[in-house]
Amino acid sequence: MNTEKDFSPLTPNIVRALNDKLYEKRKVAALEIEKLVREFVAQNNSAQIRHVIQTLANEFALSLHPHSRKGGLIGLAACSIALGKDSGLYLKELIDPVLTCFNDSDSRLRYYACEALYNIVKVARGAVLPHFNVLFDGLSKLAADPDPNVKSGSELLDRLLKVILFFINNNNTGNSCHYHFVISCDGLTPDPRVGVGS
Known part of the structure; x- marks a missing residue:
């Protein structure tokens, strides 16, 4: 990937770290992206938010380079975390590139895509309902994945x-205390900041 290209508002340091083979560096980049997107949310700057998401999707998550794809996935999950309840406004842009990575030939990337989508869905909650069909289609492919980690x-x-x-079916979406309790009892990670692994 050409790190000399202008990816603003992503800084050159963020771009370099997103492309790094080390998870720790990609995680630092994700935290910087989260901070940047939170600033845009505070400024109500949806144009910049969309630009960051599109850049992460097109230049990273859909890149030919595996480390760039990993960086794009963790970056998209970080955007969702930063957006919080507003992530529903950007779900199609967040979900589509992640679902594309479900078809990657590299099982580790398929796993990272699953992890990124988990974090996106966890933040978006009920807002994912209009996207349920594509999510279900993607999950049905992974359910038969030969890699046990992906499965x-x-x-x-x-x-x-x-x-x-x-x-949603029981009209309990407003009670996040019960939501977190059920997730904890189900053995799921209660912290939405779980990153895309190395």
Whole structure:
């Protein structure tokens, strides 16, 4: 990937770290992206938010380079975390590139995509309902994945979607205390900041 290209508002340091082979550096970049997107949310600057998401999707998550794809996935998850309740406004842009990575030939990237989508869905909660069909299609592919880690990650995501659907169907979406309790009892990671691994 050409790190000399202008990816603003992403800084050259963020771009370099997103492309790094080390998870720790990509995680630092994700934290910087989260901070940047939070600033845009505070400024109500949806144009810059969309630009960051599109850059992460097109230049990173859909890149030919595996480390760039990993960086794009963790970056998209970081955007969702920063957006919080507003992530529903950008779900299509966040979800589509991650679902594309479900088809990657590298099983580790498929796992990272599953982990990124888990974090996006966890933040968006009920806002994912209009995207349920594409999420279900993606999950159905991963359920039969030959890699046990990918299969395990897809099962966690499947359980999270079931919890969300349960609360939507029972009109309990406003009670986040119960939501977190069910997720904790189900063995899912209660912290939405879980990053895309190395």
